[in-house]
Amino acid sequence: MEKKKLKHYLRETLSTLLPILAALVVGGFVILAIGENPITTYGVLLQKSLFTYSGLMKTLHYAGPLILTGLAIAVAFKANIYNMAVEGAAVLGGFSAAVVGFSLHGVSAPVHIFLCLLTGILAGVLYTAIPAFLKAYLNVDEMVVTLMLNYALVIVLQYFTEGGALKDPKAGYVSTYSVSPDAMFQKLFNSDLTPFFFISIIIFIFFWFVFKKSKLGYEITAMGNNPAFSEASGMNVRRKIILIMLISGALSGLAGGGFMLSEKYRYTLDFSGDPGLGWEGMLIALVGRKDPVGILIASIFFAALNTGSDYVDMFTNVPKNIVGVLQGIIILFVSFRAADAKFGISAKLRDKFGKSPKDAPAEGKAA
Amino acid sequence: MNVIETIGLTKEYPNCVANDHISIQVPQSEITAIVGENGAGKTTLMNMFYGMERPTSGVLKIEGREVRFNSPLDAIDCGLGMVHQHFKLVPSLTVFENIMLGTETRKAVKIGKRQVPTPFIDKKQEKEKIAELIRQYNLSLSPDDIVGSISIGAKQQVEILKMLYRNVNILIFDEPTAVLTPQEIEPFLQNLKNMKQQGKTIILITHKLQEVMEVSDQVIVIKRGKIIGSMPTAETSPAQLADMMVGRKVLLRVDKKYEDLSQKPVAYEVKNLSVTESSGKVLLDDVSFQIREGEVLGIAGVEGNGQSELVNVLTGMMRCTGGSVSLYDRDLTNYWPRELRKAGVAMIPEDRYIQGLCREMKVSENLIAGYHGNPEFCSHGFLRGKAVRENLRQQVEKYDIRIGGESSYVSELSGGNAQKIIIAREFSSDPKLLIASQPTRGVDVGSIEFIHKKILELSGQNKAVLIVSSELSEVMSLSDRILVMFKGKIIGEVPGKNADSGEIGLLMAGIAAAG
Amino acid sequence: MNMLNSILYDTIYYSTPIVLCTIGGLLSYNANVVNIGLEGMMLMGAFSSALFSLLTGNIFLGILIGVVLTFLLGLIFSFLSINLKSNFIITGFGVNILVAALSEFVLQYMQVANINLNSVVNVNHLKIHIPLVENIPILGKLLSGHPFMTYFTIAMVFVVNLILYHTRFGLYVRVVGENEDSARSVGINVNRVRYAAILIGAVLSALAGANLSVERMALFTNNMTAGRGFIALAAFYCGKGKPLNSVLYAVIFGLAQALATNLSLNAGAASGLFGAVPYVVMVIVLAAVSVTKQRGKLTRGTGIG
Amino acid sequence: GSKGQAASSGSAQSAPQKVTGKIALICSAAGPNDNGYNQSAIDGLKEVKKDLGIDYKVVQSTDIPGSLTSLAQAGYKLIFSLEYNFDALVKGVGGQKAIADQFPDTTFVVFNDNPNLKADGTPLHKNVISVMFNVNESSFLAGALSVMVNENATTLFGTSDYSFTAGDAGRKIGFIGGTKSNGITVFGYGYASGANYEAKKLNKQYTCYTYYDAGFTDSAAGATKANTFFSSGANVIFSSAGSVGDGVDSKAKEVKKMSIEVDANKDAAYPGHILTSVIKNTKVPVYTIAKYYNDGKIADYGGKELTYDLKSGATSITDLTEIGSKVVDSGKDEWTKIKAELKDISDKIGSGTIKVVNAQNGEKFDKSTLTNVTMPND
């Protein structure tokens, strides 16, 4: 039994690492092709983002909101709800947190931060309520609605940021005022890390329990796998859809709000970055196979890629775009890793090469 | 001559050996029946014949030649055809499109002297071919019907035609009658005989031993992946087969004790229930009945006459547009499933894998479905892991559910065991009323006996039971009274004791008994 | 009058690449592969056809190479998602990210801000003026004076409809999407059908991209598809993969966009909000369609999934 | 390599180790080969390297504060940042000291904005320099030029190659911007004011369509937006919107009208269809400030706001040779007159006779003061 478990973990680790290694090899050729040294490049990418104090802290700092959007996507996807509003909710959450952050005065710092985050959460919830109700009561495809609303939202927020009371007239670019210093998360340990990371971790732990042990987690699994079954066993699926989407919206709003108060401090048009907190959350949820621990690891991995890519540009002559190319390649390859767990491709390959299938037990239901 | 011969055919799955050195012979132009408990490995064996699964070891010979199938296509090429336990039809396509799938007739253009096929399908010609085929086999199908909207019996005919059109010599049927109504079964069995007359070789898997006796020439019994017997049908009896399969004496028909219930209080009352779609289509028409404490009420009828809708309304899956439902004077009209459960209604749904179970979840989780919010399993929104596991242990033991381990998934269980999960779950909720729809569909004789016993036990405890089943013998052997539905209405009532299947049959056909 | 002309013309202008991408994507959607990578494939088409038009000095050759390269990209996508059974949403995203980065990188490598095909082609020469039709008031502007791909797109809508509902391939696509098992059981090579559907999508997306860059503007700029692939995705989702319905949604979007652009001309300060109109219109149309479908439903449940 | 060439010409292969006395530049999102804003700055650095022998490093980053810190830590003493995002630099965020405070020996140069001010107008940090361009002035010239060309289009260019909308219907121009920020509207307002100046002189009424939210990427959408303007009668469109502007140029060529480009001289991209480019030449300040640094005089400029106006040469419109070559013989006289008028305006701006509203400094633009130009969708 012990041995079996060990073997299992070994295989798990291997099948996670292999695609990444393969991606790095392919990427290495690209780097070679432009006449640079892949070893140095990867050295910088990994070393700077994970093995230096400030780099690691920065990576963790970036992972904070990604953990939340990853969870936000996973909650919904697990229940078979394709909620792309996570991106919009995060952006709106950030925006509203900023508004409270600069317009509210005369409260203590913790209260101010709390109110900002609360507003961000509420904004995320309200925004997601639109597709949630449309889906639950009118059966409107949530994926399309949320995609469209995200586009619309960005334009509306741009409109508010470009003029009127929220615009910082002193800024030469499109931006709201910056949040007042007491609404900012304080940097900790002489690094980029802020308390927001720990908030994310606490929420992560809470959701680990929700997914694995709670009634809601049970119901989400049931809805995701068999809606008719969940109806028949007495769940109010409509209400559950709404509940799940709103949870997803709240998580996203919090992610955006936290990102605002710990990193951006003012709403600008590139607030969510590229590809965006929500989209990255989606990749994370999928790469992490909608499993909380997977999401945690994937968030740190994607955050490290982000941090590392800035360092690569700064400390090597490999241009930033190549890092984008690398990211694309890695994502292509990890998609195949996710599959491996599900369909046991490594096992199948072994099968093909003539070993008895007894040695290759099914990869279980983990996916 | 043996058209199919296997020598030591074995199929291993990661956690079980589904077929263990199977060696059998299937003679030409005969009907060979294969019987065995749920999970014995019948389907697996057929899948290997049909190229859906590859054997781990062993030899498969078709017409004397050793073959290795990589896909069903290879099997079809060798003259094999299979009608699966779960149909492999495309609901949105028409009957003729389904039959022709994979062997479409295409329009051709003449270029010079040659006919060159275009990518376009010649629907007209296809339709004609199929109409001809239908005539030839004397079936009642219309080529243009959409498969999604035809009856199950008709779907099966489509599956059969699919094979016949491909001119197969060997037809495999995996539990073909499990989903058929008694009216459909008769002609189907006749069809089998006809095909045999025409020289086809047939393998029939079924749990209904009567059918085995009626049509087969040879019976093979499988138990836990091994062959434990093979004999000419004439030399055996249903009782003997059942005993072999299960390994103990099995009662093929439970002994029900009939009592006079007229003095018992009415537990459940359905009054003037009706469902009318917005299009004006009437699905249920003024259905009324009562069930008294300790009474088993059976509902019989040809499939599609409103039984499913009735069950859906009574189990909270569909709204009714008129009428009322009450349990001990408590109004339950249009209650949701959860409220129904709270009120003491236990439900065994028609399709176990759609409404009853979630295959992708653990057995332990399925055993609490619908009750997962009850305080014994859940506190403050979190499930009590210990209680859930303890529940699993108890139920598995009490209901003899064969599972691999504590963390087994329903998808790993055979049909009979899956059904037992539902039985265990619903019975242990201590209900006031049980609504059971097709409780033993696809279940082996041993399990049927068990489920029937449990149902009677429940009514013995003064609970009310409603049974809806297309299996007439089931309804007849369990019910105190039998209602027959026709076109959404209750067309007649027959006492359960000494019920006459002929009389019920007439009612089911819509011929109301005079008086 | 002028405005009407302009709106009609713009509608076609906006709709063409989206429609082309929509009908390309809906084949694989029908085969049950949702291709999130359409955006990347369109970008690849726009980018590589512009690049090779510039390098070869011949737009036909350029577009041809662009289509071939996008085809290869489609092959990679298919291999990963079909043979290696990857999660095709991740794979699609990988494609999008990869293409965007790759094209940016190449521009950077060439040290240019964009690919300007001015020296290779004059877009005015690519417009097809249909004699007589051209002179019909209003309609003339609508029907005439568009580049080849616009007419090709209109033709392809019907061709794809024909393929999907009248050919063997189309039948297989639908069957594979609806019930993979039954397709397998009659010996249909499910993988091959999926490959074909994805690759046709890749080719049409590439042409949509080429329409945008080479034919319309003689110009490639970074990320120039700007979400059109996702709009196409939304269109065939709304149209449930039925060609004519899906195209209708794509055109509704194009029309809304044209209206928004033209009407914002006199909208004063609020014109900044007009950009959101097409997206909101899509949501409202979808909701309205759903409401009519939802009425009078008796069975409970929402049918999620 | 690619940008490698741009960067490696100046810097060592990889430089995580401490270096002293080097210059770094952080690109804006448009990247180093934008044929404009960033590229000119890099050109400035190349010249610095050539003339003064100082190495430099070009960085693309999404994390501006992080890059500022890392570069300062790595020993770069003069850091140009072409991207916005100054809070961490001048104010400090999350309880940290301002980056400018953390690295008092490093000089940070920011562009287009002056965040380095206390409420009373005095500078916050001695080691932050802010560079401003009075592009309002050059845009004013472009506006005046547009009107003059529009009025005399037939004379100047004949009718064979262009199809300008004639008469009152054609007394229209347009402005397309990426976002409605001070950094963008400063162009548009200057442009409209210049048009107004000339229209008033000629006693004509003009319309100026504006679209400030075209974004910076969707060139195809830019083309359609331009098309709406053009088909409504506009003959010249000025755009300051990145790739979207490329779409406007392409459309101008397609409909045989004209566009005006921005940042660098892009007149040759669509010969005959780009009327002129409003130049904002980052090369000038980059070179100048690097020279101060090299000469040890950088401290004199610390905390200052350096403004580059028409006179400085860092901002202007192009010399019009590209478009001038399209002028037909019979139009030469008129062309000379136009150029003279431009010179005159330019002088008047220099002398302060003409004052152009500068939105970038936060000055309010009152479109009702434009007597001869209406802006229906501003």
Ligand SMILES: Nc1ncnc2c1ncn2[C@@H]1O[C@H](COP(=O)(O)OP(=O)(O)OP(=O)(O)O)[C@@H](O)[C@H]1O
């Ligand atoms: N499918 C349904 N549609 C509408 N209402 C339903 C449905 N199923 C149950 N209900 C009723 O809706 C109410 C809430 O159901 P739900 O499952 O959300 O409750 P719950 O799980 O108890 O919520 P909580 O999380 O607060 O415990 C119950 O009263 C239930 O009877």
Ligand SMILES: Nc1ncnc2c1ncn2[C@@H]1O[C@H](COP(=O)(O)OP(=O)(O)OP(=O)(O)O)[C@@H](O)[C@H]1O
């Ligand atoms: N794909 C699979 N992976 C693992 N185990 C399997 C698989 N398919 C079947 N089994 C196991 O193989 C055994 C035989 O299953 P099979 O479906 O052949 O039974 P069966 O005789 O057809 O039963 P039933 O009468 O219920 O249809 C069962 O124990 C089942 O759990």
Ligand SMILES: [Mg+2]
């Ligand atoms: Mg609940």
Ligand SMILES: [Mg+2]
């Ligand atoms: Mg079976």
